Amino acid sequence: MHEQLIFEHSRSGxxxxxxxxxxxxxxxxxxxxxxxxxxxxxxxxxxxxxxHFTRLSQLNFSIDTxxxxxxxxxxxxxxxxxxxxxxLPGFLGRHxxxxxxxxxxxxxxxxxxQEMLKEVTGMRGVSLTPMAGAQGEFAGVAMIQAYHxxxxxxTRTEIIVPDAAHGTNPATATMCGCTVKEIPSLPNGDIDLDxxxxxxxxxxxxxxxxxxxxLGVFERRIGEVAHIVHDAGxxxxxxxxxxxxxxxxxxxxxxxxxxxxMNLHKTFSTPxxxxxxxxxxxxxxxxxxxxxxxxxxxxxxxxxxWLDQQDLPQTIGRLSAFMGNTGVLLRAYVYMRMxxxxxxxxxxxxxxxxxxxxxxxxxxAGFELAYPGRRAGHEFIITLRREAxxxxxxxxxxxxxxxxYGFHAPTTYFPLLVPECLLIEPTETESKEELDAFVAAMVAxxxxxxxxxxxxxxxxxxxxxxxxxxxxxxxxxxxxxQAA
Amino acid sequence: MPxxxxxxxxxxxxxxxxxxxxxxxxxxxxxxSLRARSLDAIPPALSEMExxxxxxxxxxxxxxxLNFIGAGAYEHHVPAAVWAIVTRGEFYSAYTPYQAxxxxxxxxxLYEFQSMMASLTGMAASNASLYDGATALAExxxxxxxxxxxxxxxxxxxxxxxxxxxxxxxQAVAGGQKLAFEPLPYDPRGGTTTTASxxxxxxxxxxxxxxxxxxxxxxxxxxxxxxxxxxxxxxxVIAVVNPVSLAVLKxxxxxxxxxxxxxxxxxxxxxxxxxxxxxxxxFMTTRMEHVRQMxxxxxxxxxxxxxxxxxxxxxxAREQHIRRSKATSNICTNQGLLVTAATIYMSLLGPQGLAxxxxxxxxxxxxxxxxxxxxxxxxxxxxxxxxxEAVLLLDRPVRxxxxxxxxxxxxxxxxxxxDYPALGHALLVCATETRTPQDVETYARALAxxxxxxxxx
Numbered sequence: 001m002h003e004q005l006i007f008e009h010s011r012s013g014x015x016x017x018x019x020x021x022x023x024x025x026x027x028x029x030x031x032x033x034x035x036x037x038x039x040x041x042x043x044x045x046x047x048x049x050x051x052h053f054t055r056l057s058q059l060n061f062s063i064d065t066x067x068x069x070x071x072x073x074x075x076x077x078x079x080x081x082x083x084x085x086x087x088l089p090g091f092l093g094r095h096x097x098x099x100x101x102x103x104x105x106x107x108x109x110x111x112x113x114q115e116m117l118k119e120v121t122g123m124r125g126v127s128l129t130p131m132a133g134a135q136g137e138f139a140g141v142a143m144i145q146a147y148h149x150x151x152x153x154x155t156r157t158e159i160i161v162p163d164a165a166h167g168t169n170p171a172t173a174t175m176c177g178c179t180v181k182e183i184p185s186l187p188n189g190d191i192d193l194d195x196x197x198x199x200x201x202x203x204x205x206x207x208x209x210x211x212x213x214x215l216g217v218f219e220r221r222i223g224e225v226a227h228i229v230h231d232a233g234x235x236x237x238x239x240x241x242x243x244x245x246x247x248x249x250x251x252x253x254x255x256x257x258x259x260x261x262m263n264l265h266k267t268f269s270t271p272x273x274x275x276x277x278x279x280x281x282x283x284x285x286x287x288x289x290x291x292x293x294x295x296x297x298x299x300x301x302x303x304x305x306w307l308d309q310q311d312l313p314q315t316i317g318r319l320s321a322f323m324g325n326t327g328v329l330l331r332a333y334v335y336m337r338m339x340x341x342x343x344x345x346x347x348x349x350x351x352x353x354x355x356x357x358x359x360x361x362x363x364x365a366g367f368e369l370a371y372p373g374r375r376a377g378h379e380f381i382i383t384l385r386r387e388a389x390x391x392x393x394x395x396x397x398x399x400x401x402x403x404x405y406g407f408h409a410p411t412t413y414f415p416l417l418v419p420e421c422l423l424i425e426p427t428e429t430e431s432k433e434e435l436d437a438f439v440a441a442m443v444a445x446x447x448x449x450x451x452x453x454x455x456x457x458x459x460x461x462x463x464x465x466x467x468x469x470x471x472x473x474x475x476x477x478x479x480x481x482q483a484a
Numbered sequence: 485m486p487x488x489x490x491x492x493x494x495x496x497x498x499x500x501x502x503x504x505x506x507x508x509x510x511x512x513x514x515x516x517s518l519r520a521r522s523l524d525a526i527p528p529a530l531s532e533m534e535x536x537x538x539x540x541x542x543x544x545x546x547x548x549x550l551n552f553i554g555a556g557a558y559e560h561h562v563p564a565a566v567w568a569i570v571t572r573g574e575f576y577s578a579y580t581p582y583q584a585x586x587x588x589x590x591x592x593x594l595y596e597f598q599s600m601m602a603s604l605t606g607m608a609a610s611n612a613s614l615y616d617g618a619t620a621l622a623e624x625x626x627x628x629x630x631x632x633x634x635x636x637x638x639x640x641x642x643x644x645x646x647x648x649x650x651x652x653x654x655q656a657v658a659g660g661q662k663l664a665f666e667p668l669p670y671d672p673r674g675g676t677t678t679t680a681s682x683x684x685x686x687x688x689x690x691x692x693x694x695x696x697x698x699x700x701x702x703x704x705x706x707x708x709x710x711x712x713x714x715x716x717x718x719x720x721v722i723a724v725v726n727p728v729s730l731a732v733l734k735x736x737x738x739x740x741x742x743x744x745x746x747x748x749x750x751x752x753x754x755x756x757x758x759x760x761x762x763x764x765x766x767f768m769t770t771r772m773e774h775v776r777q778m779x780x781x782x783x784x785x786x787x788x789x790x791x792x793x794x795x796x797x798x799x800x801a802r803e804q805h806i807r808r809s810k811a812t813s814n815i816c817t818n819q820g821l822l823v824t825a826a827t828i829y830m831s832l833l834g835p836q837g838l839a840x841x842x843x844x845x846x847x848x849x850x851x852x853x854x855x856x857x858x859x860x861x862x863x864x865x866x867x868x869x870x871x872x873e874a875v876l877l878l879d880r881p882v883r884x885x886x887x888x889x890x891x892x893x894x895x896x897x898x899x900x901x902x903d904y905p906a907l908g909h910a911l912l913v914c915a916t917e918t919r920t921p922q923d924v925e926t927y928a929r930a931l932a933x934x935x936x937x938x939x940x941x
Contacts, residue, residue, distance in 0.1 A: 002792070006596050006831050016832045019563045021917040024840035025847055027732045030869050033704050035734050038835035040603035049831045050565050053824075057574035059589035064573025070582070077487055078577050081532045086759075087567075090543030095553045096761030098895045099886055102549060105542030106760050119525035131615040131762070134804070134814045142660060171804035171814035177660040180809045218513045249511055250518045269487075273821030274590040275580035275781065276613070277763035293656070309652075317656030321556050321618035321649045321750065322761035334539060338486055340529025341522070349507045350488050356510055357498040375513050403586050411582075414805070431489040432498060458789065463585040465794035473786035473798040477775070479609055481599040 001464045003055045006042045007481050016046035040483060059464045060274070061408045067434050069358075071379045071411035071423025072166070072214060074244045074266030076351075079335060082269065086330035096322040100305045106326070107304035111297040113333040120344055121243075121260055122253025123283030127292040129324035133241065136261025136280025137172040137208070142316040143259055143284060143291040144206045144235045145176060150291075150314060156205040156233065162191055164215050164415040166241060169208045178205060185417065189217040189371045191225060200232035210239040211255065212246070212377030214415045215370070216355075216423070226256030235259065235288075243267040244427070245352060245378035248345030258285045267347070268332035279328040290314040295323050350428035351378035354435060358426050361439045366446075370418045379425035381418055388420045393449040395420040397456035400467060401448070404460045405441040486529065549890065550923055552852070554873045554914025555700070555898040556617065556647050557764070558753045560728065560841065561918055566755045566828045575824050580781070580817055584796040585788075590820065591795035594783040597827040604730050604830075605723075605747040606737020607769035611780035613818040617724070617750025618650040620766025621694070622657035623779045623813055624722045624748040627770075628692040629663065630812065631745070631777040632720050637689040638663045643677040645670040645699040646724065648903040672906075675703040675866030675875065679713045686717060695744070696724040697733065700900075701912070702849070702873025703866055704733070711740030720745040727767065728753040728845065729871050731838035746770045755829025756822050765819035765826065776802060779813035844917035845872035848924065852915040855928035861935045865907060872916055875900070878909040878935075885911070888934040894927055 044052070061068065068075035086092075091106055100107065114126040130136035141159060148156040159173035163182050170180040183195040196207075207229050212218045219225065229236055238252040238260035244267045252260045264270050264279035272278075284292055294315045295306035306323065309315055339347065355376040362382060363369055370381035384395045399409030399422065411423040426435055448455050460466060490498075495507070504510055511519075530538065551559050570576070574589060581587030581594075598610035614620040625640050642651060642665045654665055666685075671678050676699065693714040697705050707723075714721050723736035723744035736744035752764035770778055776799060784798030804811040833841065849872040856876060857864050865875035878885060882899040889896035897913035904910055915924065 003592065005592070006827075007599065015834050015836055016563070017837075019561070019832050020837045020840045021561075021844040023847075024844040024917070027839075027843035027846040028850070028869075029704070029732055029846065032708065033734055033869065035730065035732055036738075038839070039600070039731065039735070041600055041833070041835045041838065042831050043834045043836075044831060046563075046565060046832060049828060050569065052831070053569045053593070053828050054572070056589035056593050057569065057572045059587075059592070060574040060578045061583070061586035062574045063577035066586075068579070070579060073579055075577075075579060079487060079532075081536065083571060083576070085536060085539035085543075088539060088543035089548060090546040092757045092759050093548055093551075093559075094546055094760045095551050095559070095758050095895060096557055097553050097555055097898050098549070098551070099890045101887065102890050102895065103546050103760065105545040109539075109542060116526050119523050122520070131619070132815070132817055134816045135615060135619075138657070138814060142656070145660070167804040167806070167808045167811070168814050168816050170809035171807070171811040174809045174811070175657075175660065175814045177662065220513055220515065223515065223518070246514070248523060249520055250514050251520050254518050254520065271576045271821065272579040272817075273819075274575055274578045274587075274593075274824065275820035276817035277615075277765075277819045277821060278817055317659075318649060318652040319619070319656055320616050320762065321647065321653065321764075322616075324761070325763035326760040327763050330539075334535055337527070337530050337535045337538070338532060341524070341526040343486055343529050344523055344526060345520075346485055346488060349510075350485075350490060352510045353490070353495070353498055353502075353507050356502050356504070360502045375510060399583065400585065403583060408586055409583050429487050429489065432494045460585050464588045465585055465792055466788040466790055468584050468788050468794045468796045469786045470796055470798070473784035473796050474801075476786075477772075477798070478785040479595070479598055479775070479782055479798070480602040481596070 001059060003052065005481055006052050009044050009048050009052060010042040012043060014043045014045055016049060066406060066408050067430060067438060068408040069410050069424050069426050070408060071425040072241055074425060074427055076269055076427035077429040078269050078271045082331035082334040085334050086327050091330060104304055107297050109333045110329055111299055111304050113329055114297060116336050117262060117281055117283060120247060121283045122251030123260060124286045125289045125292055126281055126283045127296045128281045128329050129293050129319050130261065130280035130282055131320055131325050132278035133261060133263040133280040134168045134172060135319055136282050137168055138175055139282045139293045139316065139319060140237045140259040140261055141172055141176040143288045146291040146316050147288055148205060155202055158203045159205055160199055160207040163417055164213055165208060166214060169239060189215040189374060190219060190221060193221060193224060196228055200228060200234060204232050204234035206235040206237050208237040208239055210242050212242050216377050216380040217371055217374045218377055222255045242377060245348055247348040249348050253285065259288055264328060264332040269335045270328045270331040277325045277328050279325045291316050293319045347428055354426040354428060354430055355379055358424060358435045362442060365439055365443050370421060379423060381421050381423050383418055384420040387446060387449055391449040391453045393453050393456045395422055398445055401445045401456050401459040402441060404462045407438055407441055549893050549895045551895045552913050552915060552927060553895055553898050555912055556649065556750060557758055558916055559758055559918050560753055560916055562755050562757055563832045565832060566825050569828055570821060570825045581797060588795060591783050593824055593827050595785055595795050597823050598783060600830050601767050602769050604727055605769045606735030606743065607747055608772040609775040610769040611778050611782050613823045614766035614768055614780050614815060615819060616764045616766045618653035619657060620748035620768050621650050621724055622654050624746045624768060625654060625658050625663055626661065627746060627777050627779060628720045628722055631774045632691050635689055635691040637691055639666060639690050641666050641668050641690055641693045643668040643670060645677055645701055646694055646696045647700045674868045675701040676705050676868065677710065679709050682713055690719045692720040692722050694722045694724060698726060698729060698871035701866060701875045702870045704869040704871060707739040711744060715742055723747040725749045726753060727751060728842050731842040751826050754826035756825050763819060763822055765822040777812060780815055781818045841917050848915040848917060848919050849873060851921060852913060852924050855924050856931060859928060859932045859935055865910060873912060873914040876911045876913060877907065878911055880909060882909050882911045885934055889930055892930045894930050
């Protein structure tokens with residue numbers, strides 16, 4: 001299946017005229033400020049546009065159409081109700097700067113969302129404004145810095161990250177003006193505590209951790225990690241990428257974390273949207289309360305209002321022009337209300353059941369685990385290094401062939417320290433049948449690898465395109481269409 | 485169990501396969517001392533019907549009012565087809581196109597978006613979006629520091645007439661990397677930034693000048709003169725623009741002799757509803773020579789094994805998942821779904837439609853200003869060409885006037901008195917193509933009413 005570029009459907013003089021305002025006299029703009037030639041926007045009918053973009057949508061894999069076990073991304077079902085109720089006209093048509101008196105319904109939803117997120121994370125305060133996980137990380141590290149600075153502790157400029165951390169962790173530390181110190185993981189997936197003890201000192205601002213880690217296993221000695229870092233004067237940052245694994249079972253606040261971000265687009269099921277919008281709400285412990293990013297929803301008795309710089313003079317400031325991705329927050333709110341108190345722990349229970357079941361079945365089928373003997377959290381890693389050695393087929397070859405079998409590939413080549421790895425996260429919303437079918441596909445692909453490795457190298461065959469030339473894409477850069 | 489498909493038989497069989505007595509056993513690596521107590525502050529579950537009723541009641545309570553606020557988020561007509569397609573599951577529930585072959589829909593759409601934004605802004609290269617307009621400006625400033633290798637100062641000139649929320653975000657996002665933002669005053673008569681205010685920086689090492697067009701007051705800056713002045717002084721030029729305005733206003737790529745170097749802005753006016761503040765998206769375009777300094781996802785066109793054209797994420801060596809602490813930014817995703825809306829919006833409007841929307845905005849806001857300035861106690865702050873916003877000065881505090889208008893079903897504008905104390909009681913108003921002449925009349929009558937009544941004083 002192939003779809004032309006929208007520009008190739010374009011013909012001069014054609015338009016979707018129903019969308020043109022009827023009463024639009026030429027703008028009175030001084031000549032020197034006026035645009036001289038029209039932009040290269042397509043000239044198409046409404047049907048042509050609708051058909052083009054509908055066809056494009058059909059070229060995608062998505063949760064709604066395919067099992068999507070992308071590790072570390074929590075591709076669970078996005079309930080349609082969340083979308084529908086976030087798009088109610090009263091919320092959708094509201095200008096963010098309209099008087100608070102005209103937005104009490106919205107503010108109540110957001111206030112209650114803050115309260116629910118505080119409860120599931122064990123933190124003392126929540127700010128909803130960060131617009132993605134990476135911005136939540138930024139807010140977290142900025143708060144850690146602001147805390148040290150407010151205490152006159154000006155030498156703490158170093159952030160510690162495990163070598164398995166998401167790339168956003170070190171990149172965030174740099175954006176905040178910190179330096180990064182990496183510490184190794186042990187062969188069993190736990191943090192090397194001796195390396196941690198050696199790394200901390202008066203320069204330590206904090207440590208950024210994911211638990212369960214990106215290796216898919218729970219850091220059992222988290223209590224000791226917290227002691228080591230706190231004793232050295234540093235703070236603990238919880239990267240909420242894997243919160244789905246522990247929701248309702250253990251709370252980051254109880255593990256000793258001072259600040260966390262939550263990916264609402266993962267754990268709380270807001271859509272990934274082809275790569276955003278996300279939402280990276282942050283939760284803080286008592287000592288970081290004064291530094292939260294603004295605005296935060298406050299409640300004075302019966303009325304809700306936005307708290308800003310005047311209410312929180314030590315805030316790290318404003319991270320978006322308005323109040324973050326409000327529509328995403330409403331979706332998370334609806335989701336949490338439908339799960340309710342009794343539904344939170346079920347998320348992690350069934351995510352973990354599915355992951356451990358899939359891990360068991362793949363192991364039984366002869367695939368090699370990266371961290372054998374450990375429980376999976378909500379995800380786990382297999383390494384295809386034996387298949388690479390014996391058949392010359394890589395993890396990427398398996399990933400591409402899975403697409404032909406109708407499965408989105410797991411995360412490939414992450415974390416970087418495991419060779420030829422697939423990071424597999426089934427989530428709680430997948431059925432046993434779907435997991436069994438995935439195992440069957442993996443087994444069939446390994447048979448193909450054995451008998452006809454070239455077949456894997458050439459995969460995929462059944463998608464809109466075959467494997468793409470990434471080197472050419474970067475060298476002969478074509479990132480915008482030019483009229484012939 | 486909501487959204488969980490497991491039957492009792494499934495659970496039993498799966499636990500048996502794992503060799504675990506119950507699901508609790510799967511958490512046996514978590515120290516018992518850390519295990520959570522019950523989550524009392526979370527209310528019991530609601531059915532979809534119940535939560536639907538709750539949300540409908542709250543949304544209805546917020547109601548609908550006639551809106552005259554802009555200030556960075558603009559009410560435009562969004563064609564019905566836009567969100568009907570955006571919310572298709574294949575767009576809505578897909579992720580970042582890591583597996584390009586299974587994501588050609590999203591990737592081709594992003595390529596089309598990049599093409600449209602590049603042309604609209606008059607630049608060669610666009611990324612696939614950033615979080616919002618404010619963070620796009622912060623990223624543009626950080627990018628300017630990387631792109632302008634000769635400048636060592638990390639000093640950036642930012643007019644006071646740039647959106648004050650954007651200036652706050654600049655400080656919060658880029659301040660940590662020791663960028664210094666220096667305010668430039670505006671001309672109190674024209675409400676624009678003048679080259680005269682720049683003269684004290686002549687001969688100094690300044691990395692970049694930010695120019696917002698139209699500026700926060702809705703006034704049109706003399707972009708040619710400002711751009712040429714900055715380039716002559718060895719600075720880069722960062723343009724902050726409203727994409728709808730570019731259907732009629734000169735694109736930044738044509739400002740002055742050489743054009744702007746980096747262009748960014750808020751993409752919300754392109755098919756994204758106001759939605760109480762977000763999600764929106766930021767856009768960024770630049771010259772081809774700076775493309776490797778640009779943050780965010782970029783999609784490129786290439787060929788597959790059979791030589792057939794296809795699309796993929798490219799120049800990923802700039803990004804955090806490869807470069808880690810040396811990346812251009814920590815940004816991971818873009819705002820894909822909103823970009824989907826914008827691309828469909830621009831395709832439906834086309835060059836003529838978008839120009840008509842922009843023209844209707846200019847027309848309607850001019851009518852609004854003419855009608856409101858006739859109200860006793862109201863005058864217009866600045867004179868000169870505008871796009872679709874204007875600052876009005878009232879003879880009394882704005883807040884009370886806005887509350888009184890809200891009670892009459894009108895959201896009358898944005899109170900900017902706190903951000904601009906020198907202006908006095910200042911109200912920023914906006915009218916787009918969605919306001920009719922009758923709406924303007926309704927507002928003018930209500931304002932006259934409010935200004936007459938002692939209650940608002």
